[in-house]
Amino acid sequence: MSKALTANFSEKLIAWHARSxxxxxxxxxxxxxxxxxxxxIMLQQTQVATVLERYPRFMKRFPTVKKLASADIDEVLAEWAGLGYYSRARNLHACAQQVMTEFAGQFPSDPILLEQLKGIGRSTAGAIAAFAxxxxxPILDANVKRILARLFAVEGVIQEKAVNDRLWSLANDLLPTKAKDMPVYTQALMDFGATWCTSRKPVCLSDEKKCPFEKECQASRSNQVLDxxxxxxxxxxxxxxxxxxLIRSGNSILLQKRPSKAIWGGLWSLPETPWVAKSATRKNLPNLKDLIQAALPDERPSAWGRVYKVVNQGPQIKHVFTHRRLWMQIWEVSASRSLELENPNLRWAPLSQLGRYGLPQPIKILLQGLSLARGDDLKN
Incomplete structure (x- = not known):
């Protein structure tokens, strides 16, 4: 490790931040x-441009940890809809309640205690402790890992424990000596990785700007920047x-609450059949009783069959998750009347009130596209 780089890193980075x-x-x-x-939490796995729009809205809706903790989880998920990775929203709600009950509504300043809160990992705990x-x-998000791996030519897959431990050690060694510099230093690290030392087009590979660490960066000196x-x-x-x-009765549609640990956990969606490996062929019009039995196994298919008479094949929607792709075939069902529901995870939702429910983004877009609800109803 370069002693000169270690000694001057924070100072040079803070100076860079003042300019760029x-x-x-x-x-x-x-x-x-x-x-x-x-x-x-919102910036994890979400583009800054999206957070710029959604963060102020979330803070207006839940301005304090007390407001968030006392809110209904459906209200929180509805506000989070469209941001993805919904476990973050569930963890936000649970963490807020934890802060209220275990810390009297005050976030602890110790990063070790912060890390014990729901949904807060070591890097997020460091960021909160540094900023607030x-x-x-130290912090060690994906941007910081990339910066340090390049500066010090850290080889090995960063998911490996030995490599990760090395990066944490470097992150700790590079901290500024003055505590008052921590907010700007931490922000500078995030900005440098997000805008200059980027994954595919770092500035050192162009002639537009000169990296402040060009001479010290071991990856640059050995031509390994993109490696x-x-x-x-x-x-x-x-x-x-x-x-x-997509079951519609009058001005309401049937929604089903998804299990908390499933994909789109805790959100309200359309009743669905179990996922199966994608097939090249699809049935044109399956039997309604079979669909009801597969999507709503706890209900009475015979009773539903007497009420729901029309089944039309709707669109097929492709949705890309982080580690899988899902093709959803929509079947539009018209009902002569609404059956009473005993399952608390099933609910007839008036079209005018869909904005109160946390809906997966493709389902939200589907309902808008089919004109089942006005766009404003789903945005409020």
Whole structure:
């Protein structure tokens, strides 16, 4: 490790940020640990442009940890709809309740205690401690891992424990000595990885800008910039088929709450059949009783069959998840009347109130596209 780089890294990075760092982001400069926490969770696996729109709206809806903790989970999921990775929203709600009950509504400043809260990992705990409490705590998100792997030519797949431990050690060694510098230093790390030391087009490979660490960066000196950090080879994502029932009775549609640990966990969606490996052939018009039995196994297919008379083949929707692809065949069912529901995970939702439900993005778009509800109803 270069002693000169280690000694001067934070100072040079902070100086870079003053010239070229991002500014004006709504979560920057905020020392409220609640606001910092929400922004950090929302920025995980979500583009900054999307968070710029959704973060202020979320904070207006839930301005304090107390408001978030006391909100109904459906309300939180509805506000989160479209941001993806819904476990983050469930963890936000659970964490807010944990802060209220275990810490009297105050986020702890110790990153070790922060890491014990629901949904907060070591890097997020470090970011909250650094931004809100000026603690000398390192972060190690994907951007920082890339910066450090290149600067110090750290070889090996970053998911490996030995490599990850090495990166954490480097992140800790590079911290500024003055606690007051922690907020700007932490922000500078994030900005440098997001805008300069990027994955595919780092500035050092162009003639437009000069990297402040060009002379010290071992990856640059050995022509390994695009080779580090080393990445695992991803297997081809499996593809699945399922049928979904779009059951409409008057001005209401039938929604089903998904299991909390399933994909789209805790959201309200359309009743669906179990996923099966994608097939090249699909039935044109399956038997309604079979569909009801497969999608709603706890209901009485015979009773439903007397009420639901019309089945039309709707669109087939492809949705890409992180590690899989799903093809959803929609079947539109008209009902003469609404059956009473005993299952609390089933609900007749008035079209005018769909905005109150957390809906998966493709289902939300489907309902808008079919004109089953006005766009405003699903956005509120």
């Amino acid at each position: 760092g991002r500014s004006g982001l709504p979560w920057q400069g905020n020392r409220d640990p609640y606001a910092v926490w929400v922004s950090e 409490f000026h603690e000398r705590a 580090l950090p080393q990445k695992t080879i991803k297997a081809k994502s499996p593809e699945f088929d399922c049928d979904m029932l």
